[in-house]
Amino acid sequence: MDSVSLLSPSLDFNKEKDHNGGLFFDSSLLQKQAKIPKQFIWPQTERPNALPEELKTPIINLEEFFRGDEVSTQHVVELIRDACSAHGFFQVINHGVDISVRQAIFELVDRFFKLPLDRKLRARRRPGCTWGYTGAHTDRFSSRLPWKETLSFVYNDGGDEELLSMLGKDFEEIGKVYKTYCKSMFELALSIMEILAMSQGLTRERYREFFEDGSCIVRCNYYPPCQEPELALGTGPHCDPTALTILQQDQVRGLEVFAEGKWQSVSPVRDALVINIGDTFMALCNGRYRSCLHRAVVNPHRERKSLAFFLCPKGDRIVKPPLDLSFDSDSGLMERKYPDFKWADLLEFTQRCYRADTRTLQSFSDWIQSKERMSHKLEGK
Numbered sequence: 001m002d003s004v005s006l007l008s009p010s011l012d013f014n015k016e017k018d019h020n021g022g023l024f025f026d027s028s029l030l031q032k033q034a035k036i037p038k039q040f041i042w043p044q045t046e047r048p049n050a051l052p053e054e055l056k057t058p059i060i061n062l063e064e065f066f067r068g069d070e071v072s073t074q075h076v077v078e079l080i081r082d083a084c085s086a087h088g089f090f091q092v093i094n095h096g097v098d099i100s101v102r103q104a105i106f107e108l109v110d111r112f113f114k115l116p117l118d119r120k121l122r123a124r125r126r127p128g129c130t131w132g133y134t135g136a137h138t139d140r141f142s143s144r145l146p147w148k149e150t151l152s153f154v155y156n157d158g159g160d161e162e163l164l165s166m167l168g169k170d171f172e173e174i175g176k177v178y179k180t181y182c183k184s185m186f187e188l189a190l191s192i193m194e195i196l197a198m199s200q201g202l203t204r205e206r207y208r209e210f211f212e213d214g215s216c217i218v219r220c221n222y223y224p225p226c227q228e229p230e231l232a233l234g235t236g237p238h239c240d241p242t243a244l245t246i247l248q249q250d251q252v253r254g255l256e257v258f259a260e261g262k263w264q265s266v267s268p269v270r271d272a273l274v275i276n277i278g279d280t281f282m283a284l285c286n287g288r289y290r291s292c293l294h295r296a297v298v299n300p301h302r303e304r305k306s307l308a309f310f311l312c313p314k315g316d317r318i319v320k321p322p323l324d325l326s327f328d329s330d331s332g333l334m335e336r337k338y339p340d341f342k343w344a345d346l347l348e349f350t351q352r353c354y355r356a357d358t359r360t361l362q363s364f365s366d367w368i369q370s371k372e373r374m375s376h377k378l379e380g381k
Contacts (some may be wrong), residue, residue: 002251002272009199009242010275013029014210016123019157021143021324024117024121024135024138025135025136025138025149026117026135026168027149027224028117028137030224031224031225031227033227034227035224035227036147036231037058037144037226038138039136039143039144039145040145040231040232041148041231041232042144042231042232042233042236046113046144046233046236046237047230047233047313047345048229048230048233048263048297049157049232049263050230050254050289052262052264052265053262053264053265054125054265054266054267055087055089055155055231055257055259055264055265055266056263057083057089057090057091057266057274058079058082058083058090058091058101059090059091059092059093059096059272060076060091060092060093060363061076061092061093061271062076062092062094062095062096062191062293063094063190063278063327064076065195065267066096066191066352067093068293070228073102073195073198076142076195077195077198077199078199079199080192080196080199080266081163081199081323082309084277084289084365086292087257087260088276088277088289088291088292089257089259089266089274089275089276089292090275090276091266091269091273091274091275092126092188092192092268092275092379093190093271093272094236094272094273095273096184096187096188096189096191097181097184097185097273098184099271101113101177101180101184102181102248103342104177104181104306105174105177105178105181105307106250106305106307108171108173108177108178108246108252109151109174109176109220109222109304109305110308111171112151112167112171112174112220113151113220113222113305114150115335117223120133120135120149120151121123121133122166122167122168123151123166123189125152128346129351130152130154130217130351131152131154131217132151132153132166133149133150133152134149134150134152135148135149135221136148136149138236143191144233144236146223146232146233146234146236146296147223147224147232147234147298148222148223148225148234148235148296148298149219149221149222150219150222150340151219151220152217152218152219152220153182153217153218154179154215154216154218154347155178155179155182155215155216155217155218156214156215156216156313157187161214170343173267176255180217180220181218181370183247184218184311185216185309186219186311187205188233188273189216189244190208190212190297190309191208191307192244192246192275192309193207193208193210193211193244194207194208196277196289200285200289200325201324202322202324203323206322207284210284210313210317211243211311211313213314214311214312214313214317215312215314215315216229216309216310216311216312216333217308217310218307218308218309218310218311219307219308220305220306220307221234221235221304221305221306221307221308222304222305223296223298223303223305223306224298224301224304225298225299225300225301225303226298226299226300226301227300228300229297229298229299229300230292231299233266233295233296233297233298234254234295234296234297234298234304235260235295235296236295236296237293237295238290238293238294238295238358238360239291239293239294239358239360239361240278240279240291240310241276241278241279241280241346241347241350241360241361242278242279242280242310242311243277243278243284243307243309243310243311243312243313244275244276244278244281244310244311245276245277245279245282245308245310246273246274246275246308246311247273247274247275247276247306247307247308247309248273248274248306248308248309249268249304249306249308250268250269250304251270252268252299252302252303252304252305252308253265253267253268253299253304254296254297254299254304254306255274255291255300255306256294256295256296256297257276257292257294257295258293258294258295259292263295265297276291276292276294277289277290277291277292278291278310279291279322279360279364280312280313280343281321281345282338282361283321283337283338283341284319284320284321285321285325286325286326286335286336286338287306287337287338287358288325291361293358311342312347313343314343315342315343315344315347316342316344317342317343318340318341318342319340319342319343319346320340321336322368323328329360337366338361338365339368339372343366343370344359345347345364349364349367350364
């Protein structure tokens with residue numbers, strides 16, 4: 001059987017075409033085949049290792065930080081500074097996000113991904129949108145497809161009412177749980193921003209104030225079992241274009257980080273949340289901390305689920321580092337690694353123009369500067 005035919009045809013409730021001619025990822029069908037379609041086979045150099053080493057991520061207890069203990073807070077600041085200077089990943093416990101809320105949203109998401117494909121496609125992501133359902137990103141790409149399905153929400157004060165209405169009455173409960181979950185995660189993200197500011201010698205409120213009127217994206221990931229996991233990836237290598245990611249994993253391994261020249265695994269720790277910085281924060285701190293390449297692998301026996309919370313500034317917010325982080329003490333000069341930009345422009349760049357990878361921020365910076373040069377040339381005519 002031809003590999004393309006292993007993808008389900010369009011079910012005709014909208015006329016938009018994707019990169020595979022209107023074909024959609026149907027994991028229940030694909031898992032019955034001996035081989036995976038060629039669109040899911042990754043280049044030899046990017047395929048997963050059988051036995052990756054374990055990444056040394058600190059597990060940071062935030063309990064005393066929330067209580068205001070100064071000695072414990074300073075210890076937390078030092079641990080996070082070390083982790084962000086090394087690779088940008090750490091884990092937190094006693095983070096204040098209630099376990100019952102985390103379990104509830106996982107259960108509701110599990111219900112959604114078990115629906116028939118035609119039901120899931122009612123919430124299909126529209127071109128250029130950051131919210132909705134997609135299977136294997138077939139709406140955006142035609143090769144090196146990720147072996148996963150995602151359901152994404154955008155959260156701010158009003159939530160995402162249109163997507164919730166598309167999910168239907170059977171999922172009214174998910175709206176309530178999702179909003180409660182987002183409020184808790186948003187507050188945790190702002191607290192992490194306080195610690196990051198202190199770790200860079202800034203006032204505690206510096207980054208919190210920058211993000212407190214922002215929004216977030218919540219992405220629910222479902223990685224089905226894969227019959228040829230050595231050829232596929234659940235999520236390809238990328239750096240997050242957002243500012244901060246808080247990942248809730250189930251107990252199935254899959255997250256890997258590229259550090260010290262090799263791929264290393266980040267095993268789930270019960271009740272812990274995985275934190276990593278993204279490209280937007282890297283620009284905001286003038287490259288003092290760098291976002292790190294990471295990916296997700298799959299396995300032949302167990303499904304894996306995760307929830308990724310992405311902190312974003314307000315769309316029209318100008319991302320520009322504080323003067324304290326723009327000054328080079330050795331040269332005595334102001335040195336900027338990235339140009340000023342609006343967050344909404346970077347988001348659009350990653351959604352419409354560029355497949356996120358380790359060079360996303362640099363490519364975006366080059367794109368901005370080329371536009372500025374072109375504008376100056378036109379003004380000079």
